[in-house]
Amino acid sequence: MNVIVIAGQAVILLGLLITGFGVYTVLRLDSFYARMVVTSKVEAMGFVTVVIGAMIVSGLSAATLKLATILLFELLTVSVSAHAIARSAWVSGYRIRTVTTSEARRD
């Protein structure tokens, strides 16, 4: 239980807190596209933080390379899957019933 392991576990704890806040926000917000933003940004940030903490804990080994592979794959696919869901909703005709910037009153 040296200092590096404790530092890595602190980073993992930080990432889990970010993830928990993201899930709370997904449950709290009332608009689909707002939840979309939370999924694609906050959750990806929590995932990246947890994986970086795991890399710090495991040190220089084969596990770090595998974690780097997982991190690279997740960074590539989180945005793609979020875009796929949002495009599916938009193409299918789902819109938010709020005043957008083009309809708002201009001064």
Next chain:
Amino acid sequence: MISGFYLAALAMIGVSTIGSLIRVLAGPTIWDRLLGVGLSASKITLAVIIVALGFDESYILDIALLFSILGFLVTVLLARFVERRGVLEGGTE
């Protein structure tokens, strides 16, 4: 043996997974449910990573990569399916 910190981390991930699945159950539209499925797949990947750290076995990380790929495929293919309303690429119906 898995240590206390990793057990606590697994408990936190479990709470987050249950929150994501609540969004799957309560989502007003089908895309909210899809969003919850993607979120819980990401949480399961995190849980497998934490288990691999706790047992100090690096081969469990392959299963984490597998779960990551499966979550991506489920999300993208179901989103495409809903977007095309069940019609295949060049199919008639």
